[in-house]
Amino acid sequence: MxxxxxxxxxxxxxxxxxxxxxxxxxxxxxxxxxxxxxxxxDLENIAYGVFSPLEGFMSENxxxxxxxxxxLENDVPWTIPVVLDMNGEEFxxxxxxxxxxxxxxxxxxxxxxxxxEDLFKLDRKEHALKVFRTSDPSHPGVxxxxxxxxxxxxxxxxxxxxxxxxxxxxxxRPVETRILFKELGWRTVVGFQTRxxxxxxxxxxxKTALTFVDGLFINPVxxxxxxxxxxxxxxxxxxxxxxxxxxxxEKAVLSIxxxxxxxxxxxxxxxxxxxxxxxxCTHFIVGRDHAGVGDFYGPYDAQEIFGEFPDLGIxxxxxxxxxxxxxxxxYVNEHVCPHEGDDIIPPSGTKIREMLASGKIPPREMMRxxxxxxxxxxxxxxxx
Amino acid sequence: MxxxxxxxxxxxxxxxxxxxxxxxxxxGTGFTSVSDYVTYVLREVLASLExxxxxxxxxxxxxxxxxxxxxxLGYLD
Ligand SMILES: [Zn+2]
Numbered sequence: 333m334x335x336x337x338x339x340x341x342x343x344x345x346x347x348x349x350x351x352x353x354x355x356x357x358x359x360x361x362x363x364x365x366x367x368x369x370x371x372x373x374d375l376e377n378i379a380y381g382v383f384s385p386l387e388g389f390m391s392e393n394x395x396x397x398x399x400x401x402x403x404l405e406n407d408v409p410w411t412i413p414v415v416l417d418m419n420g421e422e423f424x425x426x427x428x429x430x431x432x433x434x435x436x437x438x439x440x441x442x443x444x445x446x447x448x449e450d451l452f453k454l455d456r457k458e459h460a461l462k463v464f465r466t467s468d469p470s471h472p473g474v475x476x477x478x479x480x481x482x483x484x485x486x487x488x489x490x491x492x493x494x495x496x497x498x499x500x501x502x503x504x505r506p507v508e509t510r511i512l513f514k515e516l517g518w519r520t521v522v523g524f525q526t527r528x529x530x531x532x533x534x535x536x537x538x539k540t541a542l543t544f545v546d547g548l549f550i551n552p553v554x555x556x557x558x559x560x561x562x563x564x565x566x567x568x569x570x571x572x573x574x575x576x577x578x579x580x581x582e583k584a585v586l587s588i589x590x591x592x593x594x595x596x597x598x599x600x601x602x603x604x605x606x607x608x609x610x611x612x613c614t615h616f617i618v619g620r621d622h623a624g625v626g627d628f629y630g631p632y633d634a635q636e637i638f639g640e641f642p643d644l645g646i647x648x649x650x651x652x653x654x655x656x657x658x659x660x661x662x663y664v665n666e667h668v669c670p671h672e673g674d675d676i677i678p679p680s681g682t683k684i685r686e687m688l689a690s691g692k693i694p695p696r697e698m699m700r701x702x703x704x705x706x707x708x709x710x711x712x713x714x715x716x
Numbered sequence: 717m718x719x720x721x722x723x724x725x726x727x728x729x730x731x732x733x734x735x736x737x738x739x740x741x742x743x744g745t746g747f748t749s750v751s752d753y754v755t756y757v758l759r760e761v762l763a764s765l766e767x768x769x770x771x772x773x774x775x776x777x778x779x780x781x782x783x784x785x786x787x788x789l790g791y792l793d
Contacts, residue, residue, distance in 0.1 A: 334771050342772055401723050407759075501789060510772060511782045512791055585791065639746070642756055643763035 333519055334510060334612045335645050339385025339408045342506055342610065346379045347445070347490045355492065359442055363426055364435035365418060370556060372438045372495045373590045374414060379444070379491030380505040382589070384610050389416040391486035392452040399462040402599070402640070409641045410606070411599040413463065416446070417454060417481040434485075442492050450486035463596050464628070471628055472558060473595045497590065499554055502568055504587040509549065510612040516582060518547035522615040522649060523608030525622070526552045527593055529562045529570040529707055531679040531699045533654040535578065536663045541617055541649050547583055549613055550575075554588045558625075559715055560685070564588075566706075566713040573706045597622070597629035598637035602644070609646035618648050653678060656697035688713060730754070 337343070347355070355362075367375075377383050385408060390398065393405050395413055404410045416436075428434070434446045460467045460474040469475050497503060504512070513521055522541045526534065542548045550571060554564045562570075568588070575584050589607065594600050600623035605616040622634035638648045652666040655678035659671045669676070679698040687694045693704045707713050738750045747753045774782070786792040 335767070336769060336771060340766070340769075397723060403723075504786075504791070507774065507778070508782050508786060511774065511779055512786050515783065515786070515792055642760035645763060645767065 334513060334521070335609050335614055337381060337384040337506065337610050338606050338645060339404075339406070341384065342510075343378065343381040343384040343387055345387055345489055345491055347492050351490075352492055355445065356442065359435065362433060362435040362445070363428060364437050364442075365422075365426075367416070367436045367438055367443065369438065369495060370592045371416060371436070372441075372443050373555065373592075375436065375444045375489060375491055376494045377591060378414070378489060380507070382506060382591075382607055382610055383414060384506070386410075386414055388446060388449075388488035389484075389486050390414055391450040392484075395452070395484065395486070399459070402602070409602065409644055412594060412596060412603040413459070415454075416485045418483045418485055419481040420483045422481075423451070423483050434487075436489070438495050441495055443495065444489045444491045446485070446489045447487045448485060449488070452484050452486070454480060454482055454484050456480060456482075463594075463599060465597070466628055468628075470626070471595065472593075472625060499564065499568065499588055499590075502554075502586065502588045503590065504611075506610045506612065509585070509587065512585060513547060513549075513612045516547060516585075518545075520545040520614045521547045521549050521612060522617060523549045523551055523605075523611065523613035523646075524617050525589075525604045525608070526550070526567070527557060527561060528681065529567050529713075530574050530703060531681065531684055531694075532656065532663060532697065533679040535574065535700075536654045536665070537617060537619060537651050538584075540651070540654075540665075541615065542583060545615055547585065548579075549608065549611065550584060550586045551589050551608060551611065552586075553593055554590050556592045557715055558593075561715045562707075562713055563710070563715055566710050569706050569710075570703045573702050574700060577702055578700065593623065595623060595625040595628075597624045598634045601634035602637060602641065605638075605644060605646050605648060609644075613646060615647045615649050617651065619651050620653060655679065685714070728754075 378386055390413060395415060397403055397405055398410050398413050402411045428448060430448055432448045434448055435442055436444045436446055456477050457467050460477045464471055464473045467474060469478060522545045524538050538548055552567050571586050575586060601618050608616050618635050620631050621629060635650045654663060654665045655676045657664045657669045657671050657676050659675045660669050677697040684694045684698055688707055693701055735750055738753055742753050783792060
């Protein structure tokens with residue numbers, strides 16, 4: 333049986349059509365603030381229940397508890413703050429107070445209304461240390477935190493309109509994935525998080541997990557990434573080519589998750605699991621250095637953290653390294669193959685990227701040639 | 717009002733013998749106190765009860781609308 337949404341109920345904060353028309357007529361009377369693309373897509377996530385049980389941006393109570401205990405006020409596990417920041421001076425100029433309704437807009441798009449329930453100071457250094465376990469500004473999450481406004485605004489939202497989505501065709505909401513899984517007859521589903529074009533290591537992790545469940549939900553994160561990462565359309569086209577040739581069509585679903593990577597390692601791994609639970613997954617794959625960056629986290633920190641959540645409601649599935657072994661004649665992993673050194677060919681992401689960047693097809697033991705060809709078909713497959 | 721922002725605790729009673737048994741059991745484990753252990757076990761038990769509750773149901777109308785989009789996108793035949 334598919335799990336209930338996190339916290340018990342799938343959140344729906346999408347404004348109905350009649351009210352939307354009415355609000356749009358009065359829009360010039362509502363005090364508004366300009367938001368970023370990252371905030372705009374997260375508003376959509378909140379509205380469609382991807383972030384259930386959140387119904388808006390966190391109040392101070394929830395925020396403090398998430399930092400200190402990794403749980404919301406109602407004891408539900410939650411590890412990543414979802415907040416709306418603003419510059420204090422700007423806020424003072426607007427003369428806002430608790431109870432006011434705010435329009436959150438991105439350019440000309442009225443994205444959502446927010447009932448301002450709470451406002452509180454952001455301590456950027458504390459935030460960074462608790463979420464990312466470091467205050468080193470070379471960490472991309474810390475860097476972003478240090479650039480945030482000094483005030484946080486909490487309150488429930490009502491979603492009006494999304495910003496442009498170049499991948500609408502690949503975007504499924506939790507209601508849709510849940511109905512799709514049911515239609516496919518899946519009672520157990522394993523979720524796979526990725527920000528990469530697939531190599532054989534990824535494929536075998538997925539297929540090993542899929543051996544024990546009804547279906548596989550491949551859910552790449554699409555959004556702001558680091559320089560040198562694969563571009564979003566490359567990831568999607570590469571997966572389509574792979575699924576088309578090497579997966580059973582009725583066993584694998586590909587759709588995207590639009591949100592920024594936070595690179596918060598262990599905390600983000602739990603957040604990623606919660607989001608997949610909301611999409612209807614019963615299991616979630618956690619690999620080596622999940623959501624990590626540089627060497628800020630130990631390779632298996634993101635697996636260990638799950639021990640603190642007996643009540644997560646989704647089962648993490650842990651994997652070590654997968655690689656090709658010449659002695660074993662196949663794709664194996666550290667749990668089953670005793671060989672090392674020259675006997676094994678590990679699919680190194682760095683090496684694969686280097687080869688592709690110079691127009692070469694990586695060895696078959698690392699990447700499917702059909703996938704490599706698709707990637708090489710792009711003029712520039714990497715984020716600049 | 718700093719106190720309001722922290723997780724609040726309350727006291728529940730358990731038999732002393734049970735307390736001693738747990739204290740012994742958690743020695744050398746990751747649990748640092750009997751309270752931590754009891755909290756963990758209770759969360760686990762409550763979550764497993766919740767798992768048995770019925771899954772989300774959608775109205776027929778909503779379900780049809782969703783299936784139409786899923787077919788249009790090629791997710792369903
Ligand atoms: Zn071997």
